Amino acid sequence: MIKYPTLENKATIGITAPSSGVGPHLHPMLNRACSRMNELGFTVVCGKTVRTQDKAKSSPARTRAAELNEMLQDDSINMIIPPWGGELLIEVLEHIDFENLKSKWILGYSDISLLLLAITLKTGIATAHGPCLMDLRGEITDNTTGMWQAVVSTKTGESVVQHSSQLYQKEWNSDNSTPSIFHLTEQTSWKIVSQSSVKLQGRLLGGCVDCIRHLIGTPYGDVRHFQQHELSDEPIIWYLENCELNTADLRRSLVHMKLAGWFNHCSGLMFGRSSNKPFDNYTAEDVYQELAEELQLPVIYDADFGHVPPQMTLINGAFAEVEVSEGKGTLKQSFI
Template identity: 35%
Template sequence: MTGLRYPRPLAAGDRIDVPAPSMGVPTSLHARLDDAVRDLRASGFIVEVGDFARRDGLVPGPASARQAELMATFAGPARAVLPPWGGELAIELVDRTDWAALAEDPKWFVGWSDISTLLLPLTITTGVAALHGANLMDEPWELPTEFHRWTDVASLPVGASFTQTAAPHRRSRPWGTWEEEPLGRDAAYEAPTVWRALNGDDDVKMRGRLIGGCLETVSLLAGSRYGDVSGFAQRHAPEGVIVYLEVSDSDAATVLRTLWALRLSGWFDRASGVLIGRTTAPDVPDLTQSEAVERALADLGIPVILDFDTGHQPPQMPLVNGALAEVELVSGHGRITQHLVP
């Protein structure tokens, strides 16, 4: 037994709360927020949007107020906590948050980008699983048939497993106005995409407990108890960990430095594999994004998969921090199975 804990399955009629621990939504995008809420309600959920979620600016309120809203959300009747999206300064809440209190009645904490700054400490410090790969503002888009929606994953009982395969297409075009956004999967994702092994192999396999998030934000936790991936592996992952990371907008030199910082902090000491998400972040002269990963990780002796379906270039599949996962790349075809086992 690893001691991993999972929130109870989400069911129709359950409440989903929407706090904004990082950034709120500007008035110009309230229509998108309202459409996302409408979609969740149409699926049978009660959705309560917090006051901060509709506020503009770098942050919607002081760190103390955002932390209080988050704590109140976890103490309340909601069964899932779904921020509107990421932002910049969720790290202000990390040391203020009573993580043990959040774990007393585990709820599905769902998000990505800057929200992974909070998902990671929850799983690492308490052993409670968290769900990376969706936020409220993503809700209106139809996912590829190869993926599961986050609500479907959160509805699974402990002991269940689910399998997803690589998306055949990704989004490559710039973001337009909300009224012009195509939401159907065939129009939303128009450019071919495929997972690939860092070493060029056609066949790659890895098995371990998933842990990770946005490189720019979770890397800030390395060296603290909130980002102690090696300690998490010792306590909860005798199988080893699969570290997944995605780059938002850092250039290749910054990515190389950051991956090395994680390496020096022990993030890959007990890793059985690494998943690197797609990115549109820039290269620099003499160094591409792929070369940055190669220079930092190639000599670890573990498989590394690039262009995995996570990150700031949609679509991205839900990944459960703490779940036992098996990842395969066979003849260029990618597949991941996640087991919600303690």
């Protein structure tokens, strides 16, 4: 059975950097993000790893793990939000005390999604794939991204509904300073391989393919055990997004997941928007088409999550009902 954390009003949020930290030149940005959390009524506690960054990580693996373990076990901290993703979170997994984790939300994406998926698979505790702290520093937050708080405030036994965005951000432009962090200019359209509409039901699992693929074959990526013991063999809806892989590497990674049995008892797949670099005229649409044909499952793509904002907040372990029609998508998550 999935265990859903609860987030109360005026909760304390712990900020730690199990992957990348924030270098000195970006501390003003970090300060703004912490201030926004205070304005929302939260108390913020920043760990020492947050304000350091060198050699592709905030600090050595044992240091990062120790701070994360401390926050995970501290009853006074109700939720953990890393500043952002990074590259080497996988180094901390072997040092995490999974047996003594307290049930609390962890929110993030990119490299953080590896931590989220590992925790849910190992413990049955739901985790939240959504914006990191630095995405929430704006004076104005769009409706899609801003749903993070409503989602993690949902109680066990209740449901929350999110709708596809109206617009998305084509490219990052840090020189264009506005009250909103994202500059949403392009028309959003959720797409389906070879279908005009689709309805899916199942338990959500997923994350950034670049990162979570490395859990295959480790003690932290036993999807079959999780499905049998926590989900009683309920079907899974996989949500996946690609940060930097070219399409050939994306294809290799998805085949690896398939061969490892990750897509067994799957009711469908969702892919978030991505820059998806083609390789030798091999496009992301080709990858999605091949996967849909091989698995004989619906494949949705260009959905609202991942590295092309804005993004919904998706809960690993939640029961999801997904509907897509005429480019619009609806996601209902039930905490049951």
